[in-house]
Amino acid sequence: MARRSIWKGAISFGMVAIPSKLYSATEDIDISLHQYHKECGSRISMPKYCGTCQKMLTTADITRGYEVGDSYVPLTDADFQSLPLKSVKTIEVVEFVDESQIDLRCYDKPYFLASDEGGYKAYKLFVQAMAEAKLVAVAKLAYREKERLSVVRPYQGVMMLQTLRYAEELKDFADLRPVEYPVSDKELNLAVSLVKAMAVPQFDLTKYHDEYRQALEKLIEAKIAGVALPVTQEAPAPVSDVADALLASLKLVEAKR
Incomplete structure (x- = not known):
């Protein structure tokens, strides 16, 4: 089966744009457990149900939105794509740092970044330049309805992108220090x-x-x-x-x- 990308755009490196695709670098292999009715042994389903109309819904019947009082503002995929942010369609490199300066608590999920057609030379150059400088790139990426801070680094000849948590997501641990x-x-x-x-x-x-x-x-x-x-x-x-x-x-x- 051909590898399937989960995002397509470009890496913005100064004035250089590298057409790229994002791929998952890991996979979950957990055992899937379900919920069952003790009395009859039937598997419990999680239906999408509208209490007002009292009917079951399909995916086509459902929209996303932001609640405002008793109503809501509907938001479509086109709305998310039209946000005035470079990071919607571009992995924007904003600076380079020594990775030892990044708090280990920040690191989240890893992905692979591969070059798309037309960007192979610039991609390879970017990988080699980071390896030579011994620095990693701090970048922004809008993905799954959130702008994610990330680190891009060379990894065995390819680029690895690892999402980072923002400072406000990190919990204080001073009270956990041993007496x-x-x-x-x-x-x-x-x-x-x-x-x-x-x-x-x-x-x-x-x-x-x-x-x-x-x-x-x-x-x-x-x-x-x-x-x-x-x-x-x-x-x-x-x-x-x-x-x-x-x-x-x-x-x-x-x-x-």
């Missing part, structure tokens, strides 16, 4: 030794899997077969002596190696 508590040199040295002992020279994402989804699949299969699965163990209790727990952990890691 001041004395830590001994012994405890710190043991903790550092444990961290180093568990360190690996190269991170391998492929060795990690969604164990919750796998366990859920086994649970469903067991229920179909009428077999009981073992009960999950309780969460470990807090340790009374941190140094002893660190030392025991360090010995366990070394023994496994």
Whole structure:
């Protein structure tokens, strides 16, 4: 099946416009669960129903709008496309920054940006220039009825666009900082030794899997077969002596190696 783009426009890089298409970089593989009526076992549907007219509706019967008092202002796809913003049809690069300056909490969903016909040379130049300068582009993109701040960076020969959350979307975390508590040199040295002992020279994402989804699949299969699965163990209790727990952990890691 041919890859399907979810947005088409251009990347605006100074006076250069690069025809581009946006593609999803990830996919959800969660197990789909539904709601059922306990009494008869029927699957619950979510109908679109108008209480005033007392009838079921189809997608063609529904419009979007903004509520104003007892009425609303209808908004169509053409209205959204006609907004006086460059970001509606253009990924507008506004500045370049060192990515270390971007708060990690900002990062949201990743996408791939591919060059469309007529923009291949400029696309490649843009990718190479960012890689050479070791900078990422901060850009604006209007997509799904919202102007999204984003970062565009080179990624293994292509461009990756990752949406960012705005500053007002980030929650304060000052109240979550741990209270001041004395830590001994012994405890710190043991903790550092444990961290180093568990360190690996190269991170391998492929060795990690969604164990919750796998366990859920086994649970469903067991229920179909009428077999009981073992009960999950309780969460470990807090340790009374941190140094002893660190030392025991360090010995366990070394023994496994």
